[in-house]
Amino acid sequence: MTVIINPEGVADPKASPAGTRATLRRNFWRGVWRVLRRKPSRMAGVAIIxxxxxxxxxxxxxxxxxxxxxxxxxxxPPSLAHPLGTDFEGTDVLALIVTGARYVLLTGFATAVITVTVGTAIGLFAGFRRGRWDTLLMRITDVNLAIPGLPLLLVLSTVWKFTGPLQMGLVLGLLGWGGIARAVRSQTLSLxxxxxxxxxxGLGLPTTHIIGRELLPGMAPYIAMNMLIAxxxxxxxxxxxxxxxxxxFESNNWGVMLNLAVFNGGALTTPAALPYLLAPLMAILLLTxxxxxxxxxxxxxxxxRLREE
Structure with missing residues (x-):
């Protein structure tokens, strides 16, 4: 008979593993809510995102x-009709910021998912298996880290038109997983x-089970934070x-706005164009x-330790 320890620390032989997992999840999200409420700045961060x-x-x-x-x-200039003013074509800047957010966010999310998925998988497998697999995967990681991202993107842009955010995220993700692979490998070698x-x-559990059920949960916090940073x-x-x-410039986004503001709108020399330049910069700053x-x-x-303090 499996004995389950309830949240009060009392053995409950009738409690099922599924019920215990549900209780742990509830307690986890309650703890998250307490941590967020502890500082108004954290609630502000959630509201911004x-x-x-x-x-x-x-x-x-x-x-x-x-x-x-x-x-x-x-x-x-900014007014009730145009809270952030208009650009050099008379288009509402707030509308440009709002409609350009989807491209930026989708690209960022796709990049983060690919970076974390590839880097974590390679780091976990290399650190756990060690030996020849570790050597091979780390040499591939070194090559990834040595690739100059900007020059490569300049070359790719001449032969491949990035028509959507997912394509952009795919390229950026495949170029940026090396750092997290190295970090996850180091953590795996320790664990x-x-x-x-x-x-x-010793129980003979398969490698996939040990990596997925034993190693990965312990590194989930580190991986989650790296995903946000990515x-x-x-x-x-x-x-x-x-x-x-x-x-x-096949779709509106904040980078296009910055380019047009500087090179087409003369925002660096025309004071009236300054809101058009500052709007995307402030959006990027607030998102960060x-x-x-x-x-x-x-x-x-x-x-x-921080929770106890």
Missing amino acids: AVFVLMGIVGPLLYPANLPRDDNALYA RERGFIEAAR VTGAVYAQVGLFFLGVLP LGIVLIVDAMDEIFNP
């Missing part, structure tokens, strides 16, 4: 595919010598490429700030 996600999901549905232009309101891993190997890196990378004019505040909360959520 929620606003951007809402913009990415609902924003393009609120505006037509081709935003209206007003030739009589070029570089109009594989622990007693519970030795016990699992989103930030992807946002900077794609915005920088669009700003440099490397990628085709929201991610940083959530990472700060995650550090306390998954760090028992």
Whole structure:
């Protein structure tokens, strides 16, 4: 008979494993809520990310595919009709920010998923198996780390048109997994010598079970934080490429806005164009700030010492 320990620390022979898992999940999310409420800045971070996600999901549905232009309101100052002013074509800047959020967020999410998935899989397998597999996978990782990302993207842009955010995220993700693979491998080499891993190997459990059920849960907090950080890196990378004019302007996003503001709108020399330049910069800053505040909360959520303090 399996004896389950309930949250009060009392053995409950009638409790099922499924019920215990549900209780643990509830207790975990209650702890997350307590950590978030402890500092108003963390709640602000959640609110910022929620606003951007809402913009990415609902924003393009609120505006037509081709935003209206007003030739009589070029570089109009902020007002009730145009809270962030207009651009050099008379298009509402707020509408550009809202409709451009989806591309930026989808690219960042796709990049983070690919970076974390590939890097974690390679790092876990190499660190656990060691030997020839470790040597081979780490040499591949070294090659990935040695690839100059920007020059390669410049070359790829001449032969491959990045027509969507998922394609952009795929390329950025395949170029950026090396760092997390190295870090996860180091963590795996440390954990594989622990007693519970030795016990699992002694029981003859398969490698996939040990990696997926024993090693991976212990590294989940580290992986989750790296995923959020990867989103930030992807946002900077794609915005920088669009700003440099490397990628085709086939869809509106914040990088395109920066490029047009500087090179077409004369935002660096025309004071009236300054809101058009500052709007995407502030959007990037706020998105990064929201991610940083959530990472700060995650550090306390998954760090028992910080929770005790």
